Amino acid sequence: MLSISPDNCHELVSEDRVHRTIYTSPQVFDLEMERIYEKSWVYVAHETEIPQPGDYKSTYIGVQPVIITRGADDGLIYGLLNSCRHRGATVCQYEAGNANFFRCNYHGWTYNNTGKLTGVPFRKGFGEDFDASKLGLIPVARIENYAGFIFASLSKGVPSLKEYLGRAVEHLSPFAADGPHPMSLRNGVMKYQYRCNWKFAAENAVDGYHPDFSHHGWLDMEAERRGNKFTVSGNTESSVRMFPYGHSLLDFTGFGGNINSYQFGNLLMFPNVVFLGIQIRVFRPIAPDLTEVSFYATRLSDNTDAENAKMLRRFVEIHGPAGHAIPDDVEMHERCQDGVKVKANEWLPFGRGLHNEVIDEGDGVYRVLDSSDEAPNRNFYKEWKRLMAPSKESHTSSPTELATVGR
């Protein structure tokens, strides 16, 4: 590989292998932020996190801080970049709350909770042509709600969210507000530091090859102490399901044993969210070798308190920094991050299962009856390559048009 440039970075991925530098290069990371995180739909919130007018949540799209708010007056959902239009300081310091306005504490510029600039101290000093109407918090280009899941994009040029998510949402619609098991997400969040590239975390969620090996200790404990035995790696009773735009499902049907209630599988939505059944894991890339992963626990409104508490205990036991499963995954990711510094080990293969039979389910959806097939990762990197390829189009967010979604 010659030196990495904006013109050739997409060549770091081919159909069945990836170049080691996609995990290490600061230049690739910067291009990913620009070409993937600014040009895809990115999961930002669940509507139950901001149920009341004035509620907000602060999060990130790639490395850029954003605030997701529910308008105090209109109840609509807004996505606002968390950066004062004066010196650029963040205007919201809390992860969640309720506020009618956001005030930058540096020079006192004040915005209402839909982003409009409503207060500028000593305004006269800026002269007569100062136009506050053009200096609101910059809105995201698109924000849409599907079945309670709120996605935002910094690019106008993305397809509709419905098209983007496609049939992958079939797995989530039972948990929408109007579905049989409405879910609620306001139960806290665990934030976990992965000292690795964000893609190692994403790949792992739909990697059905690793569990029996990475999680050997945990699976032994479940079998020996609890009589709870499940086979995961290479289970042909189970399958992987691929969707357009890089999404995929590691289908847990057929694993046996009790992994979790409502744990239909791990559904990876490109680029930054995994639905572990109904529990949610969100990746935030910080640097080529540093990622923050947030775990959100879900309650179902048709469950009893006891059932929800049981589901929560199982989630806590398995996931998070002190869980039985995830620390072993993180250990492997961190070993990978260290090991991919070996220059001679240049190309890393993702060809497992390339010769498996593919079941076409229509609409670009297909399934393979082997849970250890690496098709989910080939599907992920196909979308990565598509977005990383150079394009003449330029999509930027316009500060004058406000994107919102209804209740």
Added chain:
Amino acid sequence: MSALSRQEIEDFLYHEATLLDEGRLDEWLNLFTEDATYWIPCNRNDIDPERELSLVYEKRKDLADRVFLQMSSKRWCQRPPSKTSRLLSNVQQRETAEGKVTVSSRFVLYELRGGSQASFIGRYEHHLHQVNGGWKIALKKVELLNNNDMLPSIAFLL
């Protein structure tokens, strides 16, 4: 004897800390009552663990499974194992009832693994109950100062 002196309380806590730092986890587990709870809240210290996320919230039976896993040769995130050293201070007896004592202490814990060092800081709350003339832990609550922040793996016992 149904009360504990400060000296006895400190001896108990230091003994527990020593068992953890020395990896004597079977002995450590035996310090707990049969229905004991081991709890590390997440986000805030006053959460309802039945409704909100904790980092760990488990009864003795599941804690025993955790210890089993901790000692497994296949628990890769502990191969090699973390080395820990914890300092306890500010030991205060908060409430006393017949055969029951609540103790608050502050801790600083350093973990060394794979050449990198992490520190964990916070407050312990121990509910000690008198059982058959001795004292056992009915609740150990670990209030991490940064439990609302991004945390590294906590694959050892706090």
